[in-house]
Amino acid sequence: MQIIAFNGSPRKNGNTSTLIKAVLEGAASAGATTTEVNLHHINMKGCMACYSCNEIKFGVCAQKDDLSPFLESIKTCDGVIFGCPIYMYRVSGQMKLLVDRMYSLYSPKTEGGGYNSEVPPGKKFAMIISQGAPDAEQYIRSARWLAGMAGTGLGMEEAGRIIHTAGAMGQVAENQDLLQQAKDLGRKMAGK
Numbered sequence: 001m002q003i004i005a006f007n008g009s010p011r012k013n014g015n016t017s018t019l020i021k022a023v024l025e026g027a028a029s030a031g032a033t034t035t036e037v038n039l040h041h042i043n044m045k046g047c048m049a050c051y052s053c054n055e056i057k058f059g060v061c062a063q064k065d066d067l068s069p070f071l072e073s074i075k076t077c078d079g080v081i082f083g084c085p086i087y088m089y090r091v092s093g094q095m096k097l098l099v100d101r102m103y104s105l106y107s108p109k110t111e112g113g114g115y116n117s118e119v120p121p122g123k124k125f126a127m128i129i130s131q132g133a134p135d136a137e138q139y140i141r142s143a144r145w146l147a148g149m150a151g152t153g154l155g156m157e158e159a160g161r162i163i164h165t166a167g168a169m170g171q172v173a174e175n176q177d178l179l180q181q182a183k184d185l186g187r188k189m190a191g192k
């Protein structure tokens with residue numbers, strides 16, 4: 001059981017990172033092998049719009065950089081976690097770069113338009129979103145977009161999501177309930 005987490009926050013000890021660590025701790029306690037990818041801290045470029053993934057080699061992103069092996073891991077792992085803060089009402093830029101690169105995991109259908117998923121079936125995904133605003137529903141459209149593009153659109157089943165509302169000063173490290181929810185989500189991702 002392999003779980004990979006993509007962290008779209010630049011803050012290594014911030015709210016997103018703390019929650020991702022808790023999810024991975026839960027997953028590991030249930031027997032999973034875990035990997036965290038800090039998108040801000042790897043050498044990663046955006047999509048270069050070459051359409052190689054759509055026209056030449058389905059399922060493979062022609063942009064070669066530090067993200068390349070982790071894009072491949074999405075096809076081979078059992079579960080994927082997407083974690084990021086809300087920046088300017090949307091997912092962080094680091095997360096948007098990842099999702100753009102995940103276009104390579106969609107391949108065009110031969111007839112009738114639309115896309116097939118190049119991700120084998122049977123995988124789960126979960127989301128961690130941290131925001132300053134107190135209303136957890138405020139950026140629901142951004143959460144739905146992330147779930148659709150990076151998860152369900154590729155045939156993955158959502159295991160759950162955590163929306164952390166930081167408020168003016170809030171640090172998730174003080175929120176034991178939410179940390180426990182994150183650990184439970186990790187265990188669920190690992191099938192426990």
Ligand SMILES: Cc1cc2nc3c(=O)[nH]c(=O)nc-3n(C[C@H](O)[C@H](O)[C@H](O)COP(=O)(O)O)c2cc1C
Pocket residue numbers: 009010011013014015016017084085086087088089090130131132133166
């Ligand atoms: C550039 C920037 C833009 C932000 N925009 C928003 C926003 O539109 N709405 C919001 O609720 N919080 C916003 N925030 C606050 C962060 O989402 C919040 O502090 C979050 O907990 C940070 O997560 P982290 O600790 O994982 O980095 C913004 C923060 C930054 C740095």
